[in-house]
Amino acid sequence: MKVAVHGVSGRMGTTLLRLVHAADDLELAGALTRPGSPAVGRDAGELAGLGALGISVSDDVAAVLAGVDAVIDFSLPEPTLALLPRCVASGVPLVVGTTGFDSEGLAAIEAAATEVPVVFAPNMSVGVNVTLGLLSLTARALGEDWDVEVVEAHHRAKVDAPSGTALKMGEVVAEAWDKSLDAVAVYGRERRGGPRPSGVIGFSSIRAGDIVGEHTVLFAGRGERIEITHRAASRDNFAEGALRAVRFLPGRRPGLYDMQDVLGLSELLG
Numbered sequence: 001m002k003v004a005v006h007g008v009s010g011r012m013g014t015t016l017l018r019l020v021h022a023a024d025d026l027e028l029a030g031a032l033t034r035p036g037s038p039a040v041g042r043d044a045g046e047l048a049g050l051g052a053l054g055i056s057v058s059d060d061v062a063a064v065l066a067g068v069d070a071v072i073d074f075s076l077p078e079p080t081l082a083l084l085p086r087c088v089a090s091g092v093p094l095v096v097g098t099t100g101f102d103s104e105g106l107a108a109i110e111a112a113a114t115e116v117p118v119v120f121a122p123n124m125s126v127g128v129n130v131t132l133g134l135l136s137l138t139a140r141a142l143g144e145d146w147d148v149e150v151v152e153a154h155h156r157a158k159v160d161a162p163s164g165t166a167l168k169m170g171e172v173v174a175e176a177w178d179k180s181l182d183a184v185a186v187y188g189r190e191r192r193g194g195p196r197p198s199g200v201i202g203f204s205s206i207r208a209g210d211i212v213g214e215h216t217v218l219f220a221g222r223g224e225r226i227e228i229t230h231r232a233a234s235r236d237n238f239a240e241g242a243l244r245a246v247r248f249l250p251g252r253r254p255g256l257y258d259m260q261d262v263l264g265l266s267e268l269l270g
């Protein structure tokens with residue numbers, strides 16, 4: 001399968017170049033960056049520290065799309081939105097890992113997905129997505145009688161808290177209870193909060209050192225508890241997920257897919 005990476009000069013872009021090159025079943029056949037980037041014309045392998053691969057970094061989207069089976073995009077919202085109609089015109093399916101779209105951008109992704117298959121997921125980590133499936137199953141089985149707490153830890157430079165992934169985990173539990181997260185979330189308790197009511201989801205955040213990202217969801221019942229933990233060690237996990245997503249595309253009908261579809265979780269978990 002011939003794959004192009006869009007956004008190759010970025011942190012995710014170089015990680016993807018490395019992992020696509022290392023995959024036996026994928027061929028790196030295109031490397032796209034923004035027009036005017038100093039990376040244009042350089043060998044993509046050299047950009048990723050792999051040595052020369054004979055693939056030049058290009059800003060010529062049409063030429064690259066003519067020679068590939070799929071594109072993996074980790075760039076910025078504006079370049080992604082410019083890429084979508086080009087992929088539609090060339091009939092090339094794509095994986096969109098870029099985040100930060102407004103409602104118009106999300107509508108443009110949905111519109112493109114009526115013409116070509118698109119996998120779109122703001123978190124492509126296989127482990128995180130399987131964890132979300134486990135949380136849904138666990139919360140549905142246990143119900144609201146079990147107390148739920150989400151505890152997350154990240155490096156000291158992270159500015160938002162709780163993390164987007166922690167909030168997503170809370171959303172999945174709230175959804176299993178048929179509630180909105182806003183109605184049940186309790187953030188960062190202080191000393192005089194009174195006893196813990198049932199049916200709420202508590203969030204705690206740790207910010208320290210260089211922790212890449214850890215999330216634990218604790219379900220506590222009477223006399224027992226379950227803890228579901230995901231630990232990230234590097235950003236390779238997002239790129240591995242994007243590779244799973246690109247392998248899912250051949251032969252798919254046009255449509256908007258997410259990582260639950262890619263991993264077959266809906267069928268597995270019911």
Ligand SMILES: NC(=O)c1ccc[n+]([C@@H]2O[C@H](COP(=O)([O-])OP(=O)(O)OC[C@H]3O[C@@H](n4cnc5c(N)ncnc54)[C@H](OP(=O)(O)O)[C@@H]3O)[C@@H](O)[C@H]2O)c1
Nearest residue numbers: 007009010011012033034075079097098099122123124238
């Ligand atoms: N879905 C997930 O699991 C997941 C995981 C991690 C990150 N992300 C998202 O992925 C995106 C990229 O993350 P990152 O950490 O790699 O960011 P980054 O290092 O800032 O990389 C973004 C890259 O996009 C390039 N770019 C700008 N304009 C472009 C254009 N017209 N055509 C092609 N490329 C263009 C930039 O090139 P220049 O350097 O030349 O300006 C830059 O290298 C972000 O939206 C991030 O939130 C998603």
